[in-house]
Amino acid sequence: MKKKIRASLQAFGGFLTAMVIPNMGAFIAWGFITALFIDTGWIPNKNFAELVGPISKFVLPLLLGHTGGKLVHGDRGGVIGALATAGMIVGSDIPMFLGAMIMGPLSAWILKKFDKFIDGKIPAGFEMVVNNFSLGIIGCILTLLSYQMVRPIVVGANDLISAAVQTIVRTGYLPLLPILNEPAKVLFLNNVIDQGIYYPLGMQEALEHGKSMFFMLASNPGPGLGLLLAFSLFGRKSAKETAPGAIIIHFLGGIHEIYFPYVLMKPITILGMIGGAMSGIVTFQFFDAGLVAGPSPGSIFAYLALTPKGKFLGVIAGVAVAAIVSFLINSLFLKMGKETEEEDDDFMEQQKASQAMKQEGKDLFKAVMTDKTAGEGTAGNEERTQISFIAFACDAGLGSSAMGANAFRKRLEKEGITKEVKNFAIEKVPQNADIIVTHESLFDRAVKANPGKRIITIKNFMRDFNLDMLLDEIKAIEIKEK
Template identity: 55%
Template sequence: MADTYTPPVYGTGVKATIQRIGGHLAGMIMPNIGAFIAWGLITALFIPTGWLPNEGLAALVDPMIKVLLPVLIAYTGGRMVHGQRGAVVGAVAAMGVVVGADVPMFLGAMIIGPLTAWILKYVDKFAEARTRAGFEMLVDNFSAGIIGGAMAVAGVLGIGPVVQVITTGAGNAVDWLVGNGLLPFASLLIEPAKVLFLNNAINHGVLGPLGVAQAADTGKSILFMLESNPGPGLGLLLAFMFFGPRAMRPSAPPAMIIHFLGGIHEIYFPYVLMKPRLILAVIGGGAAGVFTFMITGAGLVATPSPGSIFAYLAVTPRGGLLASLAGIAVATAVSFVLAALLLGFGRGEKEEPADDAPEPQSATAGEQSANGEPAREETQTRTAAKEA
């Protein structure tokens, strides 16, 4: 569920609302990361440009990315809204967006799965008090079947084509950035959206499908590397470890392990939200990494999910290892330097009080009478203590 992978969000402001939406989107993706890893490994190994090319096993790649993964996402989203019944109708409805478009429908699945479960939830509430005893199973099954089937048809005729138009528009924008050598500027949008917990929606909903289409033509795609690069987050956490608030410094090393080795980028988002100016550091690191990927001709054969160094190495094509590592290293260095500058190299942090530092006096001890003498009650207390 969403609250298993992202911090709980409180409040009703715009930022809280965006964070809450991002958390729900992440909640649909994160439980299915194992399926993404399985698809990524099969892709990296068995496609014609993979490590162990095999035409028969490579036939698994297309059905998994176009059918299995969207259905799993919709199933999880429906379960978040209305339990097992919501999961079933969400999966049924997802088949509509899968059939209604030629591109992987991650974004469409994120929409139609929870939406179908939400509709069934309110239909169940309406029918619960109006169903005669003994007819509950009949009503439950038929209501789920009718709603799931109707939403599948709606997915074929409406949601699928609309999402494909949106994805095509995003693809055209990315192609324009690539064609004009401006792809590093994509970090101006990607990095702030990541911090608002929209990283999985961006990576798997927009960049992933576009990268799949590009990799099908060229054997690799730089689009898989735009959001998933662990370098910017690693550089930020390094800066926090050396120059951040003293109370936060001990938390940075374990966060780096979770982020860089485990691929859970959400671990560094609260650090940026705590000091919003640090968004400039991750933007700079992300742009520098993308620029390095461009000039070295880097690319991956599939989405590195989760975005750990191990996932990167697993989906790196033959001959591309040095280019991938160079982009990660440059992004880390630039993010670290910028974050250190924005943190003032720790100059603004107060030293922790020494163990033998004098304790502050109480307010009573500091009270003075109008003529400068200590307060009467305090004087009497001290005199009694001395006599004792």
């Protein structure tokens, strides 16, 4: 039951991400305009500063509404999503980011249901008339309802959330948020937190004050840097070997998912992550730091690029303090673990399991593993004799899956094997994919989104026993075909 709930939350976060990420460039452009041209910006310009309000009030919500609608029902869903979002915008004093993320998908879902109801019932030659007028009539009704009924509800909810957050800020409890943030992140619920809560609040605050700390509550790369530095110095065997490379991917590349397996492997390190994140927030508060837009990905380069004038010291200090505190706490845990634990870490366990399973014979490479606990799920027991298309899937299809697909493609190329290896969001994996590779925490969600597909689960996108097995299986098939 808990896994189903987590999978549903992950799917919800993935949908929010799919709605926000394609438009992130527009949000960053708006952030740059804000940072450069408002009165307190780098090069204040009264004329250019006039762009800030209209873009945040009209353009960005309409983009969100269109994208959310398109995710649900294609181009028709995008059109009605933007139209219904317009009803939320007009007459509102606040940027309707939250309203757009609700009304865009909802209106597209209603139109989708109508289209399904009339499918096959339209007389020949009347398809265009029915399609255009149905969208127009339904869109008109939803826009009016959005303006008259939904908008006041969203405004009230927004005011309630804002008041609650301001209360947290005033009472000094903001540094306690990592107690919820950090465990949720390593369970791949980070997008629910960022795209669903902090980014909408941050965009509203940035419009008023030119910056917001909400963008930094869950995206600070400092705690992850401290964790990986601790593993680089005090980790064991494979974990220690892979941590330095993970630092580059995490801190410079902004792909935070790379450190999640390290926390899952050594759960007590979540306390170090919480401590680092708390100290980072306290430091940000002390310096009154903030960013002008959401840093996506959460790279140090993105942080610096979105830092407003006069706030670099606070931003850098918050990241550095978070990294130091995380490093010190996690180093203590790792050194204590060395003294009290004799067993190898998960990386070594996977290597041992790999050697044991290889001894079972070459036929294992061609078999479809059906045992979920062995790291793979599948809806069928048929034996595959050909693998042409391998899909790496993660929450948004941009971070860890892109990294994993690129690394596995290079491993195949070294063996002289050419296969189609691409990365996708879990809900967007093409039907013609032969195998889906995803993190074990996303297994239930992957099965739900891709029924009947062969799914291989892994713990580390860069170096994993099941990836080794998949490579061996492909090599065996190639040898057999030759």
